Amino acid sequence: MTVSLSGSEVAQKITEHFPEAVFETSDQAVVVKSESLFEVAQYLKNSQGLDFDYLTSITAVDYYDYFELVYQLTSLKHNHSLVLKTRCYDRAKPTLPSVVRLWRGADFQEREIYDLMGISFTGHPNLKRIVLWQGFEGHPLRKDFL
């Protein structure tokens, strides 16, 4: 069975390389700052012993004060998984770095988050609506929609 790594333990490894990156940590997840999301993701993907070569899914949650993005990472090599989170406090124009360059599977999921939550991803090669049509007003999964 896939072993889910402790967030705190992985957070220690991250802090060794990026001292400012980790925002909050628990057994279940690592929360990193949105500015260093891409570097941390790159580190998690490429470092020996972690090798998170597979992105299972990305989810966005609207907590009124901020948006939280949940990245479910899996390593097919070591058969372990990790939950990586980041937060976005700017409600008017939420922006996060795209991870499509690391995991191609993020392409459609980031587009879906852009479509339904209105979070734009810098560095995404084709950021446009995926489920709704061009010209639709608003982002329906936000809590303040309607």
Next chain:
Amino acid sequence: MEIGEAKEHIYSDTELDRAEGEQIEALKAHSQQPIPDPDKWLDEELRRNILLTSVDAILNWARRSSLWPAICFPACCAFELIAANASRFDLSRFGMEILRASPRQADLMITAGTLTWKMAPQVRRIYDQMAEPKWVIAMGACGISGGIFRSSYAVVPGYNRIIPVDVYVPGCPPRPEALIYGIRMLHHKISQEHTDIKLPPLRTG
């Protein structure tokens, strides 16, 4: 592979998306009111025509005895329709066992499922491509009024916003018996229809 070079080959043109969005918005703006039952507005045309009752009877018998449904199954009601088609309920009793993938060969549309605005132009196109005479059965709560998704931002509140509907079959989803009852109602409706023959206008003097 670098994203930059992949982009030209993989990703579609944004112009297409814009055109699609405009088409959907235009259809949505035009479809704010439900279209009434075709019988209500067909009648006025028919009153001005000559009625050949015995020919009518044969034509209508032929039409109602072999209705060929077009394939238009956007959601879960399709399974009840498939069940109605299969051995237990056996729609071939009514001469309608063939589901046509081509709308040109179909004369009945059974709207089995929720319709979103993004899909609506395609359903409208399938309806437009069907040859006259054609009929529509709105199957299930979503087909009639949008059902539980009626207040959604993305769902068409009833097929009668975009195409004229002849028979409504309620249920979520309706049982095959209910669908067959609706088909029988449509048969009854067709049997009372008159042939529309257009004659050249008379010349006077």
